[in-house]
Amino acid sequence: MITQKRKFLYQPNITTSIICWSWTLIVLLIGVIIWLEITHFQEITLGFFIAFILLSWIQIHFRKLILVGDTLTLRSVFHPRGIKMNIKDISNVQLKRFQLSFNYKNKKYTFVLPNNSTIELSEALNNK
Numbered sequence: 001m002i003t004q005k006r007k008f009l010y011q012p013n014i015t016t017s018i019i020c021w022s023w024t025l026i027v028l029l030i031g032v033i034i035w036l037e038i039t040h041f042q043e044i045t046l047g048f049f050i051a052f053i054l055l056s057w058i059q060i061h062f063r064k065l066i067l068v069g070d071t072l073t074l075r076s077v078f079h080p081r082g083i084k085m086n087i088k089d090i091s092n093v094q095l096k097r098f099q100l101s102f103n104y105k106n107k108k109y110t111f112v113l114p115n116n117s118t119i120e121l122s123e124a125l126n127n128k
Helices: 014-038 043-061 115-126
Strands: 002-009 064-069 071-075 083-086 090-096 099-104 107-112
Touching (some): 064 115, 090 115, 099 115
Antiparallel strands (some): 002 064, 064 071, 071 083, 090 099, 099 107
8 A cells, every 4th residue: 555645647548649749739830830921920929839838738737647545546637636546446457568557437547657657556556
């Protein structure tokens, strides 16, 4: 049992990550296209660059897995307060390189994490 609070940054499964980051990059590309079409740096270009930085920060900052005691909290962009999961109810933990997946209440969750985080989380989830 883990007594300290552990935070892990994650990305959703690989296809969802590619789609989300592609839409985020489109905001950056629109800013660059407007900048090159007008040939002068305008306020609208600055607005697109700031929107790109803000969207990137939101996608990185709000995606966290927080492990405290017997509870795993899944925070995402659309659920910033998180979904609380009891570790005892998590089953079928599978570990691949940079990827962790498990089932919770008949739903499969898949995350892309750094390799050391996947190892630490899988050990915590398997040692219920």
